[in-house]
Amino acid sequence: MKLSSLWIIVIAFIFPDADAQEFSQTIKGKIVDQSTQLPLFGASVLVMETDPALGAITDTEGYYSIANVPLGRYDIRFSYVGYEVVVMREVLVSSGKEVVLNVGLKESIQKLEQVEIKAQTNKNEAINSMATISAGQLNMEEANRFAGGFDDPARLVSAFAGVTSSVGSNGIVIRGNSPKGLLWRMEGVQISNPNHFADYISLGGGAVTALSSQTLGASDFFTGAFPAEFGNALSGVFDMNLRSGNQDKREHTFQASLIGIDLASEGPFKKGKSSTYLFNYRYSTLGLLSPILPEEMGKLSYQDLSFKIDFPARNGVFSVWGIGAYDFQGKEAVQDPAKWKDNEDREEFKARLNMGALGVNYKKVIGKSTYMRTTLAVTENSLVWKQKRFDSSLFMQPIRDVEDYRWKYSVSAMINHKFSARHTNRTGVILNRIMYDLDINYAEGYGNPLKTYISEEKGSELLQFYSQSKIHLNRNVVANVGLHSQYFTLNGNHTLEPRLGLSWNFNPRQALSLAYGMHSQLELLQFYFVEQNTPNGIIQPNKNLDFNKAHHFVVAYENQLKENLNLTIETYYQKLFDIPVVPGSHVSTININEIWDFNDSLVNQGTGENIGLDITLERYLNQGLYYMLTASFFDSKYTGGDGIKRNTKYNRGYVVNVLAGKEWKTGKKDQNLLNANIRLTHMGGRRIIPVDTYETLIREEIILDISRAYEQQLEDAPILSASFNLRINKRNHASVWSFHIINALGHKEFQEFEYNAEERKINKVEDLLIIPNIGYKIEF
16 A cells, blocks of 8 residues: 555544534533532523633523534533632533533622632532542543543542552552552442452452443542541542433443443433433453453453433432442363463362442432432442362362352431531431351362351441531631541441541632541451351451541642642641551551451551652643643551551552643544543552562472561552544544553563472562553444
8 A cells, every 4th residue: 555545544534524514512501509409590601712602591490501512622611699600621522412511609608799700720629518638529531531541430540649559450549558448439328349350359449440431420539538428438438429311312322442342321211301311331351352461360251230310309309320240250270280380270260249239319409508318228249259279189179169248238318408608517327237148268278178267147237427517717718527426236336536627728829728537447347257266166256346547637738820730739647546457467457458368366456657748730631731740759657466567568658640641623623532641650669578588498388578578669660551532523423432551561560479399499470461442432
């Protein structure tokens, strides 16, 4: 093919509509008072930088609609007399779907004649009005666009200051804490870890999210000192909401990529009626990626479903929502002994995992100052895992037999009352009935019979209460004060957790904030029911374990350097206490990454400390360019049951992220968008327990030097990710071609040490995991 012919094909691909007409789309939504959820009649909406100006005024129900908006990106301005102005930035208007923007405005505490129009400039400000500090809002469009995002909210937040993660798992390490310290919350109730292969690959994480960017609405992410309504969390909170379907028009999305297919749909059940539906289904086999995945992974497949149905009622809305995931991993043993290279060739295993949540919400406005929300939900997760190994006689010997079933019934009730423009209170209760059927068996040493570690089938309750108030002390100082309490009926342990936040806007562009919170979290259920054989029979030594607890202290400074450039600096100190540890040992639940062979006694005598500095410099997308620099410098220490202070396994010391992207308009009428995005992450290496070389060579098996636990730090980890997206707009649909890659530099992640008996050599087992994805999506 001649070079000129090749260029003609490329140009035709990028500029497919030589004679395209100019397309447009509708922007619509609802505007309410943020504190009362009452609709605001007569509020103004303006699409900025349009000529002639495009805008609308809300009706008596707070709804607005702006038709014939040309395609592109816009800042949208929302205003109402006596309320603070909000500007939503970087809003993408495409031909595939209508744009729905629902906004809550804050009432100004100033007299109307003194109200100074001031736009909200931090696009990542948390949705939760009680948030003071260490909080940000997630934008699902960014999860699709950002390099390394991979349509996965957990991987997206790994670019936030204070967060570290890895290539092989999307577990979220916040400020040196274990990933299991994170609270996952959906529609106001705690749910199980919503990742595929959750807590199987690593505690608190998984391989890829079971959440869909097609159904997730705007959500909040907290990295410390979070508000009083959040409990049973030690490190942070992922507070997620499912968006509602389009009330006026049915819209659909189909996506196919190397990792699977997605199908989504939304709209009214009946045109002209208010009841709506929204769902997304995904299926993946990972078959096309198998040539580049490590052999020991075997066969992998997963699927997930998420949905939300809304039924408006008088002064309220009923919603039915759900999420579900099913995973499978299996590997056959090598049948020919002559081909055995290591023990993994002898082994076979099968693992099946389920995760699900189903809930009903009722949200009702009461009078002019109050609204309430009630949620009934059931959540579940399970793991069935069988692992065997050929012995020298070619008989399969069991190694592991796990059947772990857990489910929970939850009732959450919250009432929010606005006493005045200066004072709003939110009070609620959460009742959880936790059910479990646990049967965990493990062979201690090769060739030994299975031993029962846990066998329990009962139920317990976790009761939670909270109350919090947001108080404007004056026009520039805001206080958030609250209390959270928990009670665990299994052993009668309880907590009282005060929370306090103060924010001072000492000039229009700068703010200083500080926050304190005491936080507590139950340990994983498996720890409570560990069984041990004694001369007096079977005992459960850990049944009376108390909550893990932590004090969080945070000070933050924020400066809007320019209209689209924001600087945030946060420094923090966290004191962890009552952490379960093994007496006389280095072992602490802070560092435990898998629980399926754990059988030790624990006591709440461990401690921990995290101290650090987080910096974020972000230029919002403007004139086709954005960038974000985040840097975190931290030190994470713990004290085990032996009283020795050590590094935690998560003490990498630092992490720096550089993200940047450029977007170009293409096509004859500039109606298509092409963007290129890059992200470089550079962080300190993982902490591991070094090998005792002398003992290993004598005993010819890996012996770790426990006396030097987590002293050894691996090499620094550079992770390069990139993404390219081409959006082509047609009259009634839009299509997106994309290419994403994670770990383009081929950084290898350490797994374990392995002893080579033939060469009398200690080897590092490392995984090289480069994750590419080519996809096509159509919205219509």
